Amino acid sequence: KAGVTQTPRYLIKTRGQQVTLSCSPISGHRSVSWYQQTPGQGLQFLFEYFSETQRNKGNFPGRFSGRQFSNSRSEMNVSTLELGDSALYLCASEGLANTGELFFGEGSRLTVL
Amino acid sequence: QQQVKQSPQSLIVQKGGISIINCAYENTAFDYFPWYQQFPGKGPALLIAIRPDVSEKKEGRFTISFNKSAKQFSLHIMDSQPGDSATYFCATRSGSARQLTFGSGTQLTVLP
Numbered sequence: 763k764a765g766v767t768q769t770p771r772y773l774i775k776t777r778g779q780q781v782t783l784s785c786s787p788i789s790g791h792r793s794v795s796w797y798q799q800t801p802g803q804g805l806q807f808l809f810e811y812f813s814e815t816q817r818n819k820g821n822f823p824g825r826f827s828g829r830q831f832s833n834s835r836s837e838m839n840v841s842t843l844e845l846g847d848s849a850l851y852l853c854a855s856e857g858l859a860n861t862g863e864l865f866f867g868e869g870s871r872l873t874v875l
Numbered sequence: 876q877q878q879v880k881q882s883p884q885s886l887i888v889q890k891g892g893i894s895i896i897n898c899a900y901e902n903t904a905f906d907y908f909p910w911y912q913q914f915p916g917k918g919p920a921l922l923i924a925i926r927p928d929v930s931e932k933k934e935g936r937f938t939i940s941f942n943k944s945a946k947q948f949s950l951h952i953m954d955s956q957p958g959d960s961a962t963y964f965c966a967t968r969s970g971s972a973r974q975l976t977f978g979s980g981t982q983l984t985v986l987p
Contacts (some may be wrong), residue, residue: 766918795974804877805919805964805977852918862907862968864975866918 766810766867768853774873783870787834787855792798793817794836795864796828799850808851811836840872848874878902881978883967888985894952896981898965901946905967908941909975910950913962922963923950955985 767786775781787794796808807820811830828838834855840847850871854864880899888894893984898908909924925932925939925948932939952959965978 779908797975798900805975807974808978810973820974823939854918862909863921866911866920868916868918 766853766855766865768851768867768870770826770870771868772871772873773842773859774875777843777845779843779844780839782837782839783851783853783872785836785838785853785855785867787836788865789857790858791857791865793835793856794830794834795854795856796838797852797854797866798822799869800848805852808838809874817873831857843874845874848872878976879965879967879978881981883961883981884979885982886984888955888983890955890985890987892955892974892985894955894959894983894985895959896963896965896983897947898978899945899947900967902967902969903946904969904971905976907914907968908939908948908967909966910937910939911964911966911977913964919964943964952983957985957987959983960985967971 769784793812795810797805799805809828810818814830825841830836852866852869854866855860878901882897910922911919912922913919923934923937927940930941934945936953941948963981965976968975
């Protein structure tokens with residue numbers, strides 16, 4: 763069974779640009795969450811999607827957005843990039859059993875110059 | 876607002892020793908307490924988890940101890956091995972919020 767796949771794995775952008783990150787959950791998983799990981803702030807929740815609907819959102823500015831498609835794949839977008847957006851962006855999926863167990867991908871490492 | 880406090884920040888243990896990492900939480904609505912293990916370049920992976928209706932859960936060399944009244948839980952790694960060297964995160968979640976709140980992480984180094 764394939765795990766959570768995130769693309770791209772690494773990317774470099776400049777301030778003011780925008781970026782789109784992609785996540786393919788484990789087959790059959792319909793819940794997808796996104797987290798930002800930085801050395802200073804640790805792991806912080808961005809948002810969670812289920813059946814194409816955003817169910818929960820963390821405390822991030824509106825520049826951070828996401829969506830989920832009918833095949834459960836998800837994308838997140840960050841507009842008007844700032845230096846502080848440099849981070850590892852992690853996607854996680856959860857099965858229908860709602861056990862609470864999240865399966866994380868390896869992340870997309872974004873560097874903003 | 877830091878809702879989960881994790882300590883220590885770093886830990887060095889000799890091979891065969893016991894590694895202990897502690898977490899304290901504030902929100903009594905939390906009902907799920909997992910520990911995640913993260914290796915460099917990888918995403919976090921669930922190691923072991925507990926719900927508040929039990930005080931201890933053991934899986935192999937890994938044990939969670941849970942103290943509901945003190946709002947604390949800890950991870951014990953018995954017979955620590957160099958392969959256990961990683962960053963460990965505690966987390967909490969409430970059923971309604973459906974998001975994990977993570978501790979700040981503990982970098983564990985097990986010396987051979």
